[in-house]
Amino acid sequence: MIKTLLNLPHVNEGLSHCTETIRLHFADLAVTVHSNEVMLLAGIADYYRSYLKVEAHTTTSLNVYVMEQSVVGDELDWLDVPREEGKQGRKEGYLDVAGGRWIKKFKTGMAFLQRPDHAVAVGPCASNLAQIINFINNQFLNHYLRQGFTLGHASAFCVKGEATAIAAGSGGGKSTLMLRCLENPERKFLTNDRILLKKEGLETKTIGLAKLPRVNPGTLLNSDRLRHILPESRQQALHQMPQSELWALEEKYDVQIEDEYDADRVVLAANLSRLIMLDWSLDSSAPTQLESVDLAKEPQVIEGLRKRPGPFYQDNTGTFADLNAVDSVGHYCDELSNVEVYRLTGKIDFDQAYELIGALT
Numbered sequence: 001m002i003k004t005l006l007n008l009p010h011v012n013e014g015l016s017h018c019t020e021t022i023r024l025h026f027a028d029l030a031v032t033v034h035s036n037e038v039m040l041l042a043g044i045a046d047y048y049r050s051y052l053k054v055e056a057h058t059t060t061s062l063n064v065y066v067m068e069q070s071v072v073g074d075e076l077d078w079l080d081v082p083r084e085e086g087k088q089g090r091k092e093g094y095l096d097v098a099g100g101r102w103i104k105k106f107k108t109g110m111a112f113l114q115r116p117d118h119a120v121a122v123g124p125c126a127s128n129l130a131q132i133i134n135f136i137n138n139q140f141l142n143h144y145l146r147q148g149f150t151l152g153h154a155s156a157f158c159v160k161g162e163a164t165a166i167a168a169g170s171g172g173g174k175s176t177l178m179l180r181c182l183e184n185p186e187r188k189f190l191t192n193d194r195i196l197l198k199k200e201g202l203e204t205k206t207i208g209l210a211k212l213p214r215v216n217p218g219t220l221l222n223s224d225r226l227r228h229i230l231p232e233s234r235q236q237a238l239h240q241m242p243q244s245e246l247w248a249l250e251e252k253y254d255v256q257i258e259d260e261y262d263a264d265r266v267v268l269a270a271n272l273s274r275l276i277m278l279d280w281s282l283d284s285s286a287p288t289q290l291e292s293v294d295l296a297k298e299p300q301v302i303e304g305l306r307k308r309p310g311p312f313y314q315d316n317t318g319t320f321a322d323l324n325a326v327d328s329v330g331h332y333c334d335e336l337s338n339v340e341v342y343r344l345t346g347k348i349d350f351d352q353a354y355e356l357i358g359a360l361t
Contacts, residue, residue, distance in 0.1 A: 002122050005073045005102050005111055006095070011120065015065045024048055024136070026210050027268050028059040029143045031136055037068040040126050047133055050258040050266040051210050062139050066132055067122040071109030078104050081311045082323055094311050101320055103311050105131060114138070114312045114320075130214070130252075137211055138312040141194070144207055145309060146316050149196040150327055150335050153307040154275070156190040156208055157181050159361055163190055163206050163270035167305040168278035173348060176219040177278070179226070179255065180350045181357060188267045189213075189257045194307070197272055197335055204338045206272035213255040218246045220253060222350070225260060229253055244282055274340040274360060277301050286346040290356040293341040295333045301343055302332050 002014040018034035022041045035041050044066075045052070078093025081103070093104040100115030108128045112135050113120035121135050145151060154167035155178035164181075166174040175192055182189060191208030192215075198205050220226045221238050230238070230253070238246060257266050279301075280288060293301050308326045315321065342360075344353055 001069050002067060002072055005076065005113070005122075006097060008097060011113065011122075012118075014067065015118070015120065018065050018067060024052070025058060026051065026140050027207065028057055029140060030058040030061045031064055031139055032061065033064050033066060033136065035066040035068065035125075037066075037126060040066060040068055040129075040132075043126070043129050044132065044136070047129070047212065047254075048210065050212075050256070050263075051268070060143060062143070063118050064136055064139060065118060065120045066125050067120065068125045069122060071111075071123050073102070073104060073111045074109065076104075078106075084308065092311065096320070099318060101311065101314075112312070114314065116314060116318055133211065135312075137194075137209055138310075140210055141196070141309070142313055144196045145313060147198075149198045149205075149207065150332065151307045151309055152195040152197055152305045152332075153193065154195045154305055155192050155213075156195055156206065156270075156272075157187045158190045158267050158270040159187050161270050162273040162361075163208075164357065164361055165195055165206070165272060165275045165305075166278065167275060167302070172278045172304065173280070173350070174278060175213055175215050176222070177350055177353055177357075179213060179215070179219065179223065180354050182257075182261055182265070183225070183354070184358070185262075187361075188265050189261070190267055190270060195272075199335045199338060202338055204272040204335060205269065207269045208267070210268065212257060214252045215255060216249055217251050217253065218249065220255075221246070226255060229255070247282060272336075272339050274342065275302070275305070275336060276342045276344055276357065277304060279343050279345050280348045281346075282348055284345075284347040288344065288346040288349040288352040288356070290342050290344050290353075290360075293343050295336060295341055299329050299333045302336065302341065303329065306332060 017036045020038045021034050022045050024031045081092035095102045103112045110123040110128050110131050154165040155174040156163050156165040168174045192213040194209035196207040220230050313321045
């Protein structure tokens with residue numbers, strides 16, 4: 001058991017109890033997860049089961065240690081991680097140590113040691129599987145950000161190697177629209193919330209974060225395919241809510257693509273052909289429309305795509321980025337110079353949006 005976080009030799013010694021392992025492959029990155037709890041590893045493997053079938057050509061290997069135990073580190077003087085605009089409350093803290101950084105999740109008590117290899121998660125891991133998945137995925141993001149990729153806040157699907165990304169601020173409907181687009185069986189899931197992009201010559205390469213859609217109940221309630229994920233009693237209660245209240249409700253459910261949309265519907269990489277920015281509204285009565293955007297004239301349109309790397313990001317030298325740093329609008333516009341950009345306006349109508357996007361893809 002790890003009893004103190006700042007004594008790194010003690011932490012490393014505690015990791016000797018993590019004798020169970022699984023190996024995950026994400027494109028050219030392999031992550032070996034070590035743990036002292038075999039059932040926790042089973043849960044991780046089940047979550048990533050669709051990704052385990054995606055063809056991989058590993059060039060880089062990393063280790064992540066997941067230590068199941070009681071909460072540790074509450075007594076430390078954590079520095080606050082700044083929240084993004086519009087978000088309130090104290091969510092995370094951090095403390096830098098030799099070669100790495102501890103990040104503390106205040107709500108769950110989980111602590112994470114971010115470093116170039118042998119990253120560590122410690123605390124009640126089994127009851128916070130979503131945070132363990134996020135931590136593994138942060139290693140994935142770091143790997144590609146170090147290769148010059150830019151992080152975006154978007155969902156995306158892919159058809160024959162060509163990706164369509166859908167971006168908006170949180171709660172803008174991008175996950176719901178992406179899942180609606182998967183009703184076309186030719187389309188494959190690329191990402192739900194985070195996308196990596198990099199201009200290479202006349203193309204823009206994109207990689208989707210290996211994370212399943214995690215959606216609010218309104219998305220499920222309005223999908224014939226996914227409604228069953230909600231308990232019957234919960235469906236009845238949600239039907240009584242006003243649309244505006246249902247839209248704003250934060251209550252997350254995972255959607256396992258393999259279970260809901262058949263096997264072989266997940267990809268990790270593609271060429272980014274088009275980006276659709278959602279600028280529609282529940283309050284609008286205007287018809288839902290899709291219009292082309294010239295970023296040279298309206299660069300601010302892609303503001304909702306921009307995303308900070310966050311407290312887990314270490315560059316190639318092991319240095320942590322400025323917590324408030326985010327690439328400029330100009331940088332994103334340059335990376336998107338090969339990409340067709342559109343804006344979806346008017347009232348929120350997922351069926352109409354599906355038809356409009358279908359005309360493009």
